[in-house]
Amino acid sequence: MRHFFTTTSVFLLSAGMTLAQSAPVRPEQKADEEIARMVGYSMTRGGASAFLETLTDTIGGRITGSPESRATAELILKTLKEAGFDNAHFEEYELGSVWQHGAAKGEVISPVRRALYIGSYGWVPGTPGPIEVPVADFGAPGEGHVPKPEQVRGAAVIVDLRSSGVSSTYAGTRVMIARQLEQAGAAAMFIVSDKPDRMVYTSAFGFYPRGPLPILSIASEDAALLRRLLAKGPVRVLLEVQNSFGADPGRERNVIADIEGADATEMVLLTAHFDSWDPAQGANDNGAGVATVLEAARILKALKIRPKHTIRFVFFSGEEQLANGSRAYVEHHKGELDKIRAVINTDAGAQAPLGLQLNGRQDLEAATKKLLKPLAPFGADGVFMDADFDSDHESFMVVGVPAYSLRVERGDYDVRHHTIVDTFERIDPSMLGIHTAVMAVVAYQFANADERPGRRLSPVEVVELLKRTGLEPLYRLEYPDAKP
Numbered sequence: 001m002r003h004f005f006t007t008t009s010v011f012l013l014s015a016g017m018t019l020a021q022s023a024p025v026r027p028e029q030k031a032d033e034e035i036a037r038m039v040g041y042s043m044t045r046g047g048a049s050a051f052l053e054t055l056t057d058t059i060g061g062r063i064t065g066s067p068e069s070r071a072t073a074e075l076i077l078k079t080l081k082e083a084g085f086d087n088a089h090f091e092e093y094e095l096g097s098v099w100q101h102g103a104a105k106g107e108v109i110s111p112v113r114r115a116l117y118i119g120s121y122g123w124v125p126g127t128p129g130p131i132e133v134p135v136a137d138f139g140a141p142g143e144g145h146v147p148k149p150e151q152v153r154g155a156a157v158i159v160d161l162r163s164s165g166v167s168s169t170y171a172g173t174r175v176m177i178a179r180q181l182e183q184a185g186a187a188a189m190f191i192v193s194d195k196p197d198r199m200v201y202t203s204a205f206g207f208y209p210r211g212p213l214p215i216l217s218i219a220s221e222d223a224a225l226l227r228r229l230l231a232k233g234p235v236r237v238l239l240e241v242q243n244s245f246g247a248d249p250g251r252e253r254n255v256i257a258d259i260e261g262a263d264a265t266e267m268v269l270l271t272a273h274f275d276s277w278d279p280a281q282g283a284n285d286n287g288a289g290v291a292t293v294l295e296a297a298r299i300l301k302a303l304k305i306r307p308k309h310t311i312r313f314v315f316f317s318g319e320e321q322l323a324n325g326s327r328a329y330v331e332h333h334k335g336e337l338d339k340i341r342a343v344i345n346t347d348a349g350a351q352a353p354l355g356l357q358l359n360g361r362q363d364l365e366a367a368t369k370k371l372l373k374p375l376a377p378f379g380a381d382g383v384f385m386d387a388d389f390d391s392d393h394e395s396f397m398v399v400g401v402p403a404y405s406l407r408v409e410r411g412d413y414d415v416r417h418h419t420i421v422d423t424f425e426r427i428d429p430s431m432l433g434i435h436t437a438v439m440a441v442v443a444y445q446f447a448n449a450d451e452r453p454g455r456r457l458s459p460v461e462v463v464e465l466l467k468r469t470g471l472e473p474l475y476r477l478e479y480p481d482a483k484p
């Protein structure tokens with residue numbers, strides 16, 4: 001095809017006519033122009049930033065199963081419909097449980113009186129009203145270091161997970177110690193926060209659908225005070241944690257919209273989760289991802305882009321618990337997983353984009369590099385071999401579908417993540433424009449490529465991938481019923 005157009009153009013030129021007047025547009029020229037227009041729209045419309053401001057200011061934090069989460073799904077659906085996506089719709093699924101995040105108060109009452117900075121982890125029970133309990137220090141987990149009932153029974157127990165670092169086994173260790181503490185009769189677990197400036201870090205991961213005991217993040221400064229006091233004698237605290245579980249399991253929904261391809265036998269998925277953790281507004285995690293995927297969808301629609309294969313935009317709920325939304329999607333669409341060329345998920349914050357993380361899929365490298373070439377001017381054409389289970393791409397990885405994560409500069413993501421400072425004004429609006437451009441161009445490139453970037457892996461190959469990438473322990477935690 002390319003050869004044909006080249007000869008024709010040469011002929012017309014030699015006949016004294018200009019290319020612009022009469023030569024048919026070459027496919028690569030059409031692609032260049034469409035990409036230029038997508039990038040231009042992304043950088044000038046400010047649509048992602050405007051949506052993110054609406055989301056963070058009118059809804060804010062949005063825990064899975066909450067009225068705020070429902071309002072977010074409705075806002076996304078309305079925005080898609082207004083942009084002309086007649087096929088935009090909800091897909092509902094059942095939750096394992098609904099949890100209400102109540103207030104958490106803590107205070108040292110003996111030998112001194114002092115307020116404590118604490119926050120409750122998600123999907124854990126509250127205390128039975130206010131309780132006054134002794135404090136015990138378990139220290140850091142280690143080989144053979146198990147909580148002993150005579151040391152922890154009835155106590156709020158300090159556990160220091162910081163030394164184990166953030167690794168694939170971190171969450172597993174957290175869950176294991178929590179279960180051991182509950183069995184040994186502890187009243188509550190204090191996990192020392194790894195955030196600066198007396199901030200706490202909390203999350204629901206690992207405890208959904210129901211954690212074993214009240215689990216609280218305690219600011220590192222406050223944990224240090226407790227330890228200094230403990231070195232001199234017994235310490236007692238007053239705790240009141242008002243969490244509760246709903247009577248019904250509850251339902252959640254994903255939001256889905258398509259730009260149909262000319263040949264709709266295959267599809268590319270652009271995905272982002274819209275639920276958030278709730279100490280702040282969920283701006284960087286993951287309002288930014290939602291805003292940029294949504295704006296990329298609106299731009300492709302506004303430009304009347306007709307890709308070769310279908311581009312599907314999927315907004316998941318339930319990511320913070322156990323990737324519930326994406327797991328429900330995979331279950332609901334299991335008959336069409338073979339049609340998915342690639343899933344591209346964004347959930348690492350609105351720092352400068354660097355390219356795509358291949359999550360251990362070396363076989364995707366060559367094709368992906370080629371497809372990312374138009375992003376070289378943004379410095380977003382890199383491919384990264386690392387793998388993680390940090391977001392919804394995992395649900396597709398474990399069924400062998402090529403699953404990518406947008407890779408970005410780390411920046412101060414970890415400092416803000418799930419804290420009181422994950423707020424709108426900390427996000428650079430021009431970076432949202434670049435992210436929008438990157439997501440739009442990636443979708444366009446993958447949907448128009450002659451070939452898939454790689455094939456779907458068999459179950460045996462998936463197991464090999466999980467072993468090779470060190471993700472198997474986390475897989476066992478998240479999929480306890482999976483066959484070995």
Ligand SMILES: [Zn+2]
Nearest residue numbers: 285286347391
């Ligand atoms: Zn996230």
